[in-house]
Amino acid sequence: MRAVGAALRGAAAEAWANRQAFWLQVTVMVVNDVAWIVFWALFFRRVGSLRGWDLERVLLLWAVLTTVAGLALGFLANARRIAQYARDGSLDAVLALPVSPLPYLLVRRLDTTNLGDLAFGLVLFAVGGRPTPQRVLLFAAGVACGTLLLTGFLVLVESLAFFTRRSEAGELAFHAVLLLASYPIDVFAGATKLALYTVVPAAFVAAVPARLVDQFDLRTAALLLAASVGFAAAGWATFTGGLRRYTAGAAWTRP
């Protein structure tokens, strides 16, 4: 754990080294998130409410989603790059170290842009999420589960590249899970809705945690926890199994 902590501190120092670029990237992501809120404001201004969803609920959904994305894609940025490393054969530098490869790899790079998501999500919850001590606690727990699940899912789909040598499936799954997580879940029906709770677990990234903040229910909370732990374990197992098939690229680069 000490090595992982040191790697995280190193990544943070690296990102902070160029202050101007750091603040520019954070600001750009905040502006990006604001544009989505403008979209939803325009949508609900015309539509009113839709299948139980109104602007306030969507703001809470976005507060959870952007905070989760900020943590999973900002602090654990390499979760999105495992396929690239597996394909290029550039994991040699990590495997040579006396540390567990996955945790070290995940924290080794910090994506500054997504830290803008984190800042935006927290501010959005503070402003539009009606924070009370109970809701703050549920928000924090939901975000923790969502982050664990999203990271596990990304590691899982990216690690498939160890077996297929292609990164397209991982890239598509990444876009799919974030896209589907950003819409009110009740817009979907039938098999699509089922898929959002299983194959592409987008519902558990933001919609379910957001619903728990509004209406806590022990059964749903247990389901969220089980899904998060399940995807994290599946991600870990796929990465570990994939490493056995990994062929070194003899390129001593630092991921």
Place this chain on the structure above:
Amino acid sequence: MTWPWVSAALGGAVRRTAADPARLLVPVGFYVLVVAVLGSLWQAAAGQNGGTLAGYTAAALVWYIAGSEAATVALDLRMIERVGDDIASGAVVVELLRPVSVLGMRVATELGRSLPVLGMCLAAGTLLGLASTGSVPNLASAALAVPALLLAIACNILAQHAFAAASFWLRDARSAWFLYQKLVFLLGGMLIPIEVFPPWLQAAAKALPFVAMSYVPARLLAGFFEPWLLALQLGWLVVLGVTAAAAFAAGERRVQAVGG
């Protein structure tokens, strides 16, 4: 002869993109997802409002999204970042050695890259639209949507190059792609028909070039027979082409003055 290099660049890019079908999986798969998601959202919204929303029926909204997304997903969303990197790193200097226009070559190549993706998206969008609504709302306007899609892509490529040309001066215009993308998403009508906007925002959107990049083909595919929209696109194509050419010409002179 001035033009053989254009067809060579365009044809070469088409062949390279089409040669690796697996690479098409990401944009086309993403397109199918977005059309399915946004189509469901707008259909539900129209259904709740008595079947129409801002003059669009539920079916028209599905076709609108199929058109607006095809026009944008066919392009590399991070083109500004890529072009900006080439300029800032100095890689563009090598292109200046060719006896052809740097901008012309790049635009032809990007257009070539986008065509196979556009073809696949259009095919997938037609299938999704038919499966969801049963028929094309208006065949005549749908026929106009095809040239409108090509013009939309050409306008978008030129505008992205005009934006990216800022790298000749700023050295780091990479983040601009994020902001540009959002302008197309909202003011270009990619996510939302501009008729849904409040009147003042509608007027602003109609005065900006982003409508030529997404809204026009989408509106035509949604069944509104408005041929003058193609003239609007042609007008913006000229304006954006002149702007991008002027920006690149000024930038290239600067690179030469610095010495590459």
